[in-house]
Amino acid sequence: MKYTTFNQINNNPLTEPMFFGNPVNVARYDQQKHQIFEKLIEKQISFFWRPEEVDVSKDRVDFQKLSDSEKHIFISNLKYQTLLDSIQGRSPNIAFLPIISIPELETWVETWSFFETIHSRSYTHILRNLFGDPSSIFNDIVENEEIKKRAADISKYYDDLIFATQLWQTLGEGVHTVKGVTHTITMRELKKKLYLCMNSVNALEAIRFYVSFACTFAFAERELMEGNSKIIRLIARDENLHLTSTQHVINLWAKGKDDPEMAEIAEECKEEATEIFLNAVEQEKEWAAFLFQHGSMIGLNKEILCQYVEFIANHRMSAIGLGQPFDVKSNPLPWMNNYLSSDNVQVAPQESEISSYLVGQIDSEVSADDFGDFDL
Amino acid sequence: MVDIKHHKTVQHQPNKSLLETIEVHNIEIQYHCREGYCGACRTKLLKGEVEYKTDPLAFIDDNEILPCCCFPLSSIEIEID
Numbered sequence: 001m002k003y004t005t006f007n008q009i010n011n012n013p014l015t016e017p018m019f020f021g022n023p024v025n026v027a028r029y030d031q032q033k034h035q036i037f038e039k040l041i042e043k044q045i046s047f048f049w050r051p052e053e054v055d056v057s058k059d060r061v062d063f064q065k066l067s068d069s070e071k072h073i074f075i076s077n078l079k080y081q082t083l084l085d086s087i088q089g090r091s092p093n094i095a096f097l098p099i100i101s102i103p104e105l106e107t108w109v110e111t112w113s114f115f116e117t118i119h120s121r122s123y124t125h126i127l128r129n130l131f132g133d134p135s136s137i138f139n140d141i142v143e144n145e146e147i148k149k150r151a152a153d154i155s156k157y158y159d160d161l162i163f164a165t166q167l168w169q170t171l172g173e174g175v176h177t178v179k180g181v182t183h184t185i186t187m188r189e190l191k192k193k194l195y196l197c198m199n200s201v202n203a204l205e206a207i208r209f210y211v212s213f214a215c216t217f218a219f220a221e222r223e224l225m226e227g228n229s230k231i232i233r234l235i236a237r238d239e240n241l242h243l244t245s246t247q248h249v250i251n252l253w254a255k256g257k258d259d260p261e262m263a264e265i266a267e268e269c270k271e272e273a274t275e276i277f278l279n280a281v282e283q284e285k286e287w288a289a290f291l292f293q294h295g296s297m298i299g300l301n302k303e304i305l306c307q308y309v310e311f312i313a314n315h316r317m318s319a320i321g322l323g324q325p326f327d328v329k330s331n332p333l334p335w336m337n338n339y340l341s342s343d344n345v346q347v348a349p350q351e352s353e354i355s356s357y358l359v360g361q362i363d364s365e366v367s368a369d370d371f372g373d374f375d376l
Numbered sequence: 377m378v379d380i381k382h383h384k385t386v387q388h389q390p391n392k393s394l395l396e397t398i399e400v401h402n403i404e405i406q407y408h409c410r411e412g413y414c415g416a417c418r419t420k421l422l423k424g425e426v427e428y429k430t431d432p433l434a435f436i437d438d439n440e441i442l443p444c445c446c447f448p449l450s451s452i453e454i455e456i457d
Binding site: 314340 | 406407408409410411413416418431433434437457
């Protein structure tokens, strides 16, 4: 079906499925088929932040004090996160928007992607502070084999869905030969690709960020790179919300609360969905090995990080009905929760409302002398 | 009273969320956001009723609750994953 930016059919959006129904026409939010997406939009907007609000200038000094193996860990994680958010800043828009059929989900996806672009901009903010010219860091993202391997695995599900959608929208269902390659496009196949893609995105939001988050917060536990940690805390808060949204989509399908055909597909593709998740877990563990190849850091090593990935994976997989395949019962990094709790993220209300006047005005150098004339 | 399967039965603390009550009794429970949007503390409700002061945004199944933002309305029995 050809895409139209304003569908002239007077359809009832309350009876449309989330995906592959009529294209959306009126962007209205007074009524919703799935209220949860409107609530997520509101929550996400309330989280708005700008990287420039966070003073990272002290990190430059800290960075010079890190050992070479720690520098490798820190920079590699930033590169990996830059990759993840480069993909997430565009892909949900390009893959999902052309096939979404309800306005609240359309706007949620746009809001979600927009926040990923804030994350991308914050990596530039962090790197520009550490290096006069961060070009070599960015350039390495498309050269580093470890990162490229992950990029290929994440983008393939998106690319597959996007290409099939393009064929469907231009040529419709049927067997099409493009540049000598034959493609069979059926609605069932399209929906299957969508299901697998959503599971791959869910796995990304669920665990792919957590190895790097753990390293960042392990530095912060030692009072190092705290500006960076503050930014990553804001990012982690957003990612938690994005994860909630993909869990909702997957569960709405599986429980037959949306498109009944998607419930069948969920059942049919359960094994593949599990495979996608377990693959992501394996890749994260390999990433931990790559990070610590030159030596570990205080408070963290490869083994404990791998256990943490398994622990998180158990929770995330059970949330979408995939059970708990790993035998890790208690949290190997309990201090992580302090950094992931929103109590420790929010700034004073006046700061979050009017932040512009604070830019660059925070003195991060405080010594004991500054409290000399304080009396209690 | 809050009966936590495989652990013990504890007294709910007035004005505290269920999560805070569980923590006061040193029972390990996973949490992240503590505001109902991440779902990390998802727990099975086996018996009893709870209420929410803020709308939980995270996905929870019909037999599940989010201890971080819920308050027991009666004696309850729960099972922590």
